[in-house]
Every structure is written in C-alpha cells, then in structure tokens.
Amino acid sequence: MASLLFRQRRVSALGVSRILQAVNGDSFRLQPESNCRTFATFGVIIRNYSSGKGTAKLDFTDLTRPHTWYLNARKKQRKVFLHVGPTNSGKTYHALKRLESSSSGVYCGPLRLLAWEVAERLNKARVPCDLITGQEKDEVDGAKHKAVTVEMADVTSDYECAVIDEIQMLGCKTRGFSFTRALLGIAADELHLCGDAAAVPLIQELLKVTGDDVQVRSYERLLPLVPLEVPLGSFSNIRTGDCIVSFSRKGIYKLKKKIETGGKHLCSVVYGSLPPETRTRQARMFNDASSEFDVLVAGDAIGMGLNLNISRIIFSTMKKFDGLERRDLTLPEVKQIAGRAGRYGSKYPMGEVTCLDAEDLPLLHSSLKSASPTLQQAGIFPSFDFIYMYSRLQQKRGLYQILEDFLENAKLSENYFFANCEEMLKVAAVIDELPLSFPVDMDDEISSQGLTQFAENYAKKGLVRLKEIFSPGSLQVPKTHSALKELESIHKVLELYVWLSFRLDESFPDHELASSQKAICSMLIEEFLERLGFQNPTSRKLNSLMAKKRRQYL
Ligand SMILES: Nc1ncnc2c1ncn2[C@@H]1O[C@H](COP(=O)(O)OP(=O)(O)OP(=O)(O)O)[C@@H](O)[C@H]1O
Ligand SMILES: [Mg+2]
Incomplete structure (x- = not known):
C-alpha cells in the first residue's frame, strides 16, 4: 500500500517510512516543531495533497495514544523528577543545577525572558548554551546545551538532561499542547519538571503509559511573601523596588506616566507586545541596582518564574480582559504574579504584595491562601503528519475545511483536551486564499x-x-x-x-x-x-541621566 501511495502522490521517502510504520502498527515520529509557526508551512503541503484518496484502514483521527508518537523518547526509560512547590522555592534552581552539570541538555520555558535568563546563567557558568526562541537563534560555539521557549523544543535529539519549567502550563488552553509535546516527546535520560503541585496527579497519570520512573520532590518558599492589609492608595507611596501590574497596554503607560511625573522614580516597562529585545533590556535595567530605573510597570509577561529585584507587587487591578470578557484574575495568575516579590538572592529579605485599591484586597488575600485547583486534562495537538495523512483521505479541499473536519472527528483519551485552534483556523483561511503561508499575528x-x-x-x-x-x-x-x-x-x-x-x-x-x-x-x-512622562521642566536632570543609562544598555 505504501508504494502505491508513493507512486500516485509523490510522497517522500520519509513519508513512506512513516506510512510503513503506521501499517505495521508502529508510531509516527513527530517533526521537531509542531506549533503554530510550522503549521502555516504545512498548509502548502496539505493543499497540494488534499485531493488524494487513501486507504480507509488507517484512522488518523485516533489521538488516544499520544505517547506513541515519540519513538526517540520511548526508546529510553526516563528518570522524571517533578520539582513542585510555591513560587520562589528553588524548584527551577535545583533543576538548573542538574542541567548545568550534565554533558548535554535543554531548558524549555514558557517565556522568552526565562529562556534568556537561563542561557545567560549557563554561559556565565562556562557551560556554552544556545538561546533559541520563535524570534531568534543565538548560537554559541561548541554548545551542547540549549535554552528554548517550549514551542521550539526538539523532540528528535537525545539529551542527558532536560528541564521543562512551569509544567502546570500543560493545562493552558492555547499553549498547553506544546508542554504536553515536550513532556511526552523529549528524549532525555533525566527529565526535570518544575511547577505547581496542582499538576502532579495529571502528570503521574499521563506518564503511567510511558514506562518512565517518576519521583516527586516538594519545596517550601525560601522567603516570606506578605500580603499587606492596606492598599497603596496614592502614587506618592510608590518606592524603589515596586512593581505595579496592569493588564492593558494603555494602563501600563498611564501608570508609568503617573509615577514618573511625580519626579522621584524612573520606570522600566515589560509587557507582551513589546519587541522581545526591548523587554529584555527593560528588565535588565530594572534589575541592575546601579540603574536609576527603580520601579517596574508590567503586564502578565512577568508572571512566571522570572527573578527580578522586586520588593513589592502592586496590582493596579484584579481584572483582565482575556479576549472575550473582562474577568477576575484566576487563583494561579494571582499567585504567580505575586510570587515575583522578594526573590531569594535579591536584595530584599521578604516580598510584599498589595493592590492599588482597597476593594481588591479581599480577592488578593483569599487567592494567596488557597491551593490551586488540581489539573484535570492536558492540551494536545497532533503532529502535522497526522493532518497531512488525514487530508489525503478527504474529498474536501482547502486547509480550513480539512482542519475543521479533523478537529470535529478527532478522538482523544479523557486525560487530554484539544488545543484552542482559533488562531490556526484564521491562518488556514488566509492560506486558502493565497499561494503561500506564513506565521503571523492575524489580529494585528x-x-x-x-x-x-x-x-x-x-x-x-x-x-x-x-x-x-x-x-x-x-x-x-x-x-x-x-x-x-x-x-x-x-x-x-x-x-x-x-x-x-x-x-x-x-x-x-x-x-x-x-x-x-x-x-x-x-x-x-x-x-x-x-x-514618556518627562514633559515637565523639572525633569531635565533626569532626562540627561536617562540618556546616559540608555547608551549603557544599548
Ligand atoms: N539553594 C539555593 N542557593 C542559592 N540560590 C538559590 C537557591 N535556591 C534558589 N535560589 C535562588 O532563589 C531564586 C528563586 O529560585 P527559583 O527561581 O528556583 O524559584 P522557583 O521555585 O522556580 O520559583 P517560581 O515558581 O517563581 O518559578 C533564584 O534567584 C534562585 O537562583
Ligand atoms: Mg521557577
């Protein structure tokens, strides 16, 4: 059957080997990048082949055994260490220590800033480490280690040690599938997972079928985090080391301007849609004790794992717009963001957290007291090989229709949910109109x-x-x-x-x-x-200071 497909449809040799594996009851090997970016390039392939009629014997919509997609990882009996505990308890620190001493390894994190922090740390410790994110590839001579954003994790290489940070993100509606892919697919002798204890039962369940050896290590917070009884009230109460959080771009600039026009502080800003290199420089300026940028105004881009010199987190609001509605922050969101204050090893002996307005304090206090709800399911999205093969069985044309149909028919086990594919469907609709496809923010x-x-x-x-x-x-x-x-x-x-x-x-x-x-x-x-914020005449001195600092960080 495979050779027939080969003749009729010009399937590549690799494709044939995969078909053979499937016919023989084996599994497919995933491409290194099954994410939104590569999704677009696959659009071309799918359109080229979508008219194909194949065999009804194979069911490409059966996604009930995702662990079998990763042959390399399944050849190993991995030692999996689950480092769990509250924020600022040393989970990532211990995993990184192990990564640093291994002969080869990869760190996978949810944020570019975190990957950057790890690459810098390893390179400083004379462990050459590449930085690979969706936007950049910073390769270091002789590097056997990589720090990557999780979507870029390579499931075809062998490593001695791998770290997946913030593993509880596998429950995230949009990005969870990339964490699941890394969890099931990375071929490492040792796999270190860091995150919230809420993910433990689900991970244990998912790894029952892989034959991996799973151990849980629990940690306690290294420095106290104190929820304050009084709100910030006035901006005149802002002090060095404060980080004020807002979830809209507009809100962030308003706060920066308000604080800076007070004439006492300069603010770095960090939010999602800033260019990544700008975010990095802004975070670095704030972290540098000798810099005059002593207050941070940030969006939820600082919400995970980062080690910034923050003494107090101030929520300017406890609500955020999530694309559909303005809703209260979830419990894990509050804990993650609050957890940026008083990091062990920073100059502050403890962290404090409060809100701008008194009415928000009850939600803050109750969130910090409660345990995060246990995760029930992990995100999943199949390799594009699956969709490609599925497309060959369809009469339908057009990537959008094929994808929609695939999503409707796919079968999952109860431990998984399908990733939110809205963005992919939007790209698919454009691909159908155009002769080529690209990764792009379609809402912009x-x-x-x-x-x-x-x-x-x-x-x-x-x-x-x-x-x-x-x-x-x-x-x-x-x-x-x-x-x-x-x-x-x-x-x-x-x-x-x-x-x-x-x-x-x-x-x-x-x-x-x-x-x-x-x-x-x-x-x-x-x-x-x-x-921004320096239009008043008294700020001339600060302006020249700023220019000097800027030169230093460029
Ligand atoms: N044993 C240790 N010795 C020295 N520094 C440590 C130690 N443990 C943790 N740290 C430092 O404390 C800070 C917080 O640790 P880490 O980033 O590992 O916390 P975490 O538990 O991963 O927090 P989060 O949940 O926010 O990611 C880091 O700067 C880390 O380098
Ligand atoms: Mg961490």
Missing part, C-alpha cells in the same frame, strides 16, 4: 497586511525585496500611542521577514536590512518609553 492589521504583500510578491516574482522603512533622515520617535502601536506592528512584520529569510533565503534576500531595521524599530520604541 499591519502584520496581516504584511503577510498578504509578502505572499503576493512571492507568488508573482518568487522574490520579495524589503524596502528601507527607517533611513537616517526619517528616524522619528513616536509621539503618540497609536504611532507606538504602529511601530510594534512594523516590528512584527520585520520579524516575519527575518523568519522567512532564515528559511527561504533566496526569495527573501534582505536578511541584513530586515535585522537592522528591526533593531532601529525597537530602539525607537525604547526611546519613546524613556521619554
């Missing part, structure tokens, strides 16, 4: 226009040149918030170009230009951040 108008333009040019000419957006004469620091937002979007388009130039370098030859324009773009954003 400028980014999706960038996608369309790149795709059209690629289809027409096979070559996409990048025009210079920022020339020395046209450099302008944004003056308004909408101009800033536009710059953030342009940064995303340039990032997309860089991503493509890594993969299709002949068609996207302006890699250098895109990289340098990207750097200028983030510099302009940072310039805006540093100018």
